[in-house]
Amino acid sequence: xxMIELKxxxxxxxxxxxxxxxxxxxxxKKIIYSGFSLLGSLFGVAxxxxxxxxxxxxxxxxxxxxxxxxxxxxFAIMLTSKIGDIAVTNKSINWKVAIPIIAGLACFLISSFSxxxxxxxxxxxYQSSVSFIGNALLKEFLLPFEVISIVLLCALIGSIVILKRxxx
Amino acid sequence: MKQDLIYFLPELIVSITVLFLFLLDCFxxxxxxxxxxxxxxxxxxxxxxxxxxxxPLPSARFFSDMMxxxxxxxxxxxxxxxxxxxxxxxxxxxxELEKVDKANYFTLLTALVLGMMLLANAHHFxxxxxxxxxxxxxxxxxxxSLQGSRRSSEASLKYVIYGGVASGIMAYGISxxxxxxxxxxxxxxxxxxxxxxVSKTALYTSVLMIMAGFGFKVASVPxxxxxxDVYEGAPTPFTAFLSxxxxxxxxxxLLRFFFGALSQTTTSGIEPIKIIxxxxxxxxxxxxxxxxxxLAALQQKSMKRLLAYSSIAHAGYMLLAxxxxxxxxxxxxxxxxxxxxxMNLGAFLVxxxxxxxxxxxxxxVFQGLSKRGPFAALLSIVxxxxxxxxxxxxxxxxxxxxxxxxxxxxxxxxxxxxxxGMLNSVVSLYYYIRVVKIMYFDEPVDGRNLTTPMxxxxxxxxxxxxxxxxxxxxxxxxxxIVGQAKLx
Numbered sequence: 001x002x003m004i005e006l007k008x009x010x011x012x013x014x015x016x017x018x019x020x021x022x023x024x025x026x027x028x029k030k031i032i033y034s035g036f037s038l039l040g041s042l043f044g045v046a047x048x049x050x051x052x053x054x055x056x057x058x059x060x061x062x063x064x065x066x067x068x069x070x071x072x073x074x075f076a077i078m079l080t081s082k083i084g085d086i087a088v089t090n091k092s093i094n095w096k097v098a099i100p101i102i103a104g105l106a107c108f109l110i111s112s113f114s115x116x117x118x119x120x121x122x123x124x125x126y127q128s129s130v131s132f133i134g135n136a137l138l139k140e141f142l143l144p145f146e147v148i149s150i151v152l153l154c155a156l157i158g159s160i161v162i163l164k165r166x167x168x
Numbered sequence: 169m170k171q172d173l174i175y176f177l178p179e180l181i182v183s184i185t186v187l188f189l190f191l192l193d194c195f196x197x198x199x200x201x202x203x204x205x206x207x208x209x210x211x212x213x214x215x216x217x218x219x220x221x222x223x224p225l226p227s228a229r230f231f232s233d234m235m236x237x238x239x240x241x242x243x244x245x246x247x248x249x250x251x252x253x254x255x256x257x258x259x260x261x262x263x264e265l266e267k268v269d270k271a272n273y274f275t276l277l278t279a280l281v282l283g284m285m286l287l288a289n290a291h292h293f294x295x296x297x298x299x300x301x302x303x304x305x306x307x308x309x310x311x312x313s314l315q316g317s318r319r320s321s322e323a324s325l326k327y328v329i330y331g332g333v334a335s336g337i338m339a340y341g342i343s344x345x346x347x348x349x350x351x352x353x354x355x356x357x358x359x360x361x362x363x364x365x366v367s368k369t370a371l372y373t374s375v376l377m378i379m380a381g382f383g384f385k386v387a388s389v390p391x392x393x394x395x396x397d398v399y400e401g402a403p404t405p406f407t408a409f410l411s412x413x414x415x416x417x418x419x420x421x422l423l424r425f426f427f428g429a430l431s432q433t434t435t436s437g438i439e440p441i442k443i444i445x446x447x448x449x450x451x452x453x454x455x456x457x458x459x460x461x462x463l464a465a466l467q468q469k470s471m472k473r474l475l476a477y478s479s480i481a482h483a484g485y486m487l488l489a490x491x492x493x494x495x496x497x498x499x500x501x502x503x504x505x506x507x508x509x510x511m512n513l514g515a516f517l518v519x520x521x522x523x524x525x526x527x528x529x530x531x532x533v534f535q536g537l538s539k540r541g542p543f544a545a546l547l548s549i550v551x552x553x554x555x556x557x558x559x560x561x562x563x564x565x566x567x568x569x570x571x572x573x574x575x576x577x578x579x580x581x582x583x584x585x586x587x588x589g590m591l592n593s594v595v596s597l598y599y600y601i602r603v604v605k606i607m608y609f610d611e612p613v614d615g616r617n618l619t620t621p622m623x624x625x626x627x628x629x630x631x632x633x634x635x636x637x638x639x640x641x642x643x644x645x646x647x648x649i650v651g652q653a654k655l656x
Contacts, residue, residue, distance in 0.1 A: 157276070161313060
């Protein structure tokens with residue numbers, strides 16, 4: 001029997017938290033429960049980043065997704081009047097068909113991705129990733145960095161265009 | 169870095185135009201909105217000039233392997249530029265877009281052209297993903313730009329949901345491919361696959377997942393479901409652009425992916441990576457796509473839906489050439505895309521001219537079109553040209569396009585596929601010719617005559633028709649230019 005390392009146990013726990021909460025998001029009947037379940041999912045992902053010794057990404061995940069986006073979503077839910085009256089659209093329908101499909105898909109994915117098929121990076125001692133990310137963003141990843149700013153600008157203006165009232 | 173900017177000049181010009189238009193929007197009042205399409209037009213035209221001046225440069229990778237410059241990228245920039253220019257002309261003065269804020273519409277359209285240019289030249293998966301998202305995001309916005317129209321908002325929402333799922337699956341596929349090969353660039357992946365053995369099923373799965381994103385852009389089965397609804401709900405001038413621009417960009421990235429990451433150039437030509445049955449996968453997808461598109465188009469009542477299904481079928485024909493995975497396939501796809509641009513934009517422009525005046529977008533609006541006055545008679549001839557060309561009847565350009573596509577398939581030895589493709593063209597004959605039939609043999613439902621539309625629309629539609637016939641007779645010039653184009 002192969003040795004189970006501590007990091008494997010940590011990974012399994014974090015993956016279970018992430019997936020379990022994601023299930024909660026999808027299957028909750030009330031939107032506020034979905035919102036709170038998202039918390040666990042986002043936390044789990046942050047944990048996975050830490051497991052990969054990516055301190056900066058984990059911190060941004062917590063700051064931006066948990067601290068920013070999620071709080072916004074929760075506030076939006078709580079401040080929307082009569083949110084309970086909305087007809088629930090994520091009802092479980094056709095689960096008799098869905099379960100075999102999903103089970104089959106899951107088996108296929110697990111079987112095709114398990115085993116020693118991945119290219120493993122060289123092990124390096126832990127280093128803070130902040131300076132590395134900063135350098136990468138201004139060196140080899142400069143173009144994507146700039147393109148993202150244009151994409152976000154367009155998305156921002158586009159969302160205003162959609163929400164704006166008709167031009168008279 | 170300075171060298172890199174020379175390759176990037178066309179993109180830079182469009183970026184500056186977009187940013188300038190965004191800024192201008194803050195300072196210009198409601199009355200001088202007419203200047204926006206003019207500036208967008210000039211910006212894209214300037215891009216095409218810069219593109220022309222950069223065409224003698226040798227192939228190169230720049231910005232730390234993020235982007236690639238080669239003759240295929242030059243050709244694609246011409247296609248995108250032309251699509252953008254025609255889309256601006258079509259949108260300017262369309263009745264449907266009267267209530268839409270012109271400033272934003274033309275700015276976002278220019279940004280969409282920029283996204284397509286980045287997508288066609290991306291060499292790094294991060295850039296592919298980013299530019300694909302840019303194209304998608306802007307398409308969602310422009311689809312939903314008709315305020316107060318339920319159909320437009322519904323189409324936009326559907327598009328967002330399908331698009332989100334497709335790009336999510338694609339990102340997953342890319343991460344698996346990275347996990348297998350340890351490389352994020354197309355040629356890096358190819359190099360690793362050439363030297364090392366990887367798990368076949370995992371590679372196959374990741375390619376299938378990545379195909380979700382690209383297939384969504386070109387509207388291939390099984391990622392085509394958005395296409396009819398979005399085409400129908402979006403404002404027609406934008407539908408026209410959507411059916412050629414992002415589709416061409418999707419094919420550009422497909423070409424790069426299959427030829428760059430999953431093939432290798434040997435002394436005897438291009439060979440697909442043996443490990444996965446690419447021809448079988450793509451052949452199946454392409455047959456399903458063209459058959460579904462053609463069969464569904466048979467029973468459409470709305471002209472926009474008919475053209476939507478026809479665009480799915482045309483995506484199928486072009487995927488067929490990718491099965492061949494030889495140098496002729498690159499030529500075939502690019503030649504077909506340029507021809508398809510002319511004929512499809514032409515067909516949409518006729519629909520816009522007729523629809524704007526008669527107030528409907530059903531096929532029935534074409535009933536007895538040839539009897540609605542002198543301009544309508546002329547327009548019917550033009551529409552007949554486009555319909556014949558879309559079917560692939562000589563002497564129209566569409567025939568030559570299909571000739572090159574099927575030629576590449578036959579050369580690679582996939583005779584069955586070529587036969588299925590030709591049979592599909594026969595099926596498509598039925599619904600294209602039906603439009604021609606009702607234009608000439610049916611009586612108009614009312615006595616309204618078609619008046620001459622604005623000069624820009626009329627001249628564009630005639631120019632497109634003339635080009636469609638011209639390229640059907642004298643295709644050598646274009647075919648030579650396209651034939652010399654080399655990937656990477």
